[in-house]
Amino acid sequence: VSHELRTPLTSISGALGLVAGGALGALPAQAQQMIAIAQKNSQRLTHLINDLLDMEKIAAGKLHFEMQPQALMPLIEQALEANRAYGAERRVTLVLAGAAPSAEVRVDSQRLMQVLANLLSNAIKFSPEGGTVNVTVDATAKKATVSVADHGPGIPAAFRDRIFQKFSQADASDTRQKGGTGLGLAITRELVERMGGSIGFESVQGDGARFFFELPLWHPAATGAAMGALGAEEAGAPRILVVEDEPDVAQVLGLMLTRGGYQVDVVGSGAEALAALQQTPYAAVSLDLMLPDISGLEVIRQVRQRPETADLPIVVVSAKMEEGRLAINGDFSGIDWLAKPINENRLLTLIERQLSTTNAPHPRVLHVEDDADLHQVVRAMVGKRFDFELATTLQEARARVALERFDVVILDLSLPDGSGWDLLPEIRQRQPETRVVILSGADMTADEARKVEAVLLKSQVSPRELLDALNTRIQSSKPKGIHS
CATH class of the missing domain: 3.40.50.2300 (Response regulator)
Structure with a gap:
């Protein structure tokens, strides 16, 4: 059933997206309007089918999780960015009202993004025009709490006991007007609990609602063995060496590359980088030029002198990109340059380009x-x-x-x-x-x-x-x- 539902839906939504994006040329205004309506409703149907299939997998115990240690705030910020356009459609502003920069949790990042998308879209749907949705992240010694608060009509007292049940809707007519399946919060609770957390809410009718979920904090120092096992599970993905002495930047780079499907090792000095490259075959290197011992340029020179790493792809990530380019003077090939601050899409594009073969003009x-x-x-x-x-x-x-x-x-x-x-x-x-x-x-x-x-x-x-x-x-x- 999953295959039979998704295959035609992919053709429909994909074709509509291409036409709406101008792939077949400009359309008359009325045709463009009809295509936009069809595309929007195919997306609604996609969400419904995905919710139904997720719910079925939960009931059958077949929902799989890829649990990995993650910095929490980049995921929160990504979710906010992903939902801003939906907020703008409804003239609702998303605000990050409080943060916990050092919080790390062990989660399936895609499932956590699904949780955040459900809570944010609900808050946006039930916010008044011109309103705000406030997202707050707090951390204690043992747990992180993420809150999503709106200033809408609140949750009726009679509905609160059923709010996390499947197909539950506070007001069928209002929910139909707002859109939704009645499955989002039921799925959200299951996802949070499967990742070791809990979820709850507070509401005053007529004065908005606040949904919050709690996740246990991840402490890397106490779980090194577990992280090693996790990395072993990912064998097969290309392994990237990140050479960066600034811990916050190294953490962000590691998260970006991990989310891009790569295995990542991080070192903080040129000497550590050269030692790691002797011990482990890497697919590519992300390299800062300003290192505490030897310069990144010297690392490049030594890497290129070794036969086993002479052709190793290198992406230089540096605040002094242009100076580095001048200093290297085109002496070595296989090097791409990325200026700080880092753009995630640009980083992944450069890594992909370095790892991709260009032998065939038309693969x-x-x-x-x-x-x-x-x-x-x-x-x-x-x-x-x-x-x-x-x-x-x-x-x-x-x-x-x-x-x-x-x-x-x-x-x-x-x-x-x-x-x-x-x-x-x-x-x-x-x-x-x-x-x-x-x-x-x-x-x-x-x-x-x-x-x-x-x-x-x-x-x-x-x-x-x-x-x-x-x-x-x-x-x-x-x-x-x-x-x-």
């Missing part, structure tokens, strides 16, 4: 998918940078993998004559350097996701995610020991 992609409409949408999403071929059955895909060379295989798991998983061993055997991207209607377990290079959920895929998945091909000349 070949085999899309294994039995829905022709979805194939057309996917091709339109990625533009003309890739040569796409289509296989609609497992048998056809097997024949093409046996006879042709592909840089990437985009694989649906539900095919008319079998499972896409059955093709994976043949890809690995015949074309070991080919990357496999799962584009599926169903969520993966962590073990399943580690078998391939990328997993994208059909109902949530965007052109940016598709391009990232296709572009991120580790160099064929990468140091020995690094596995795609």
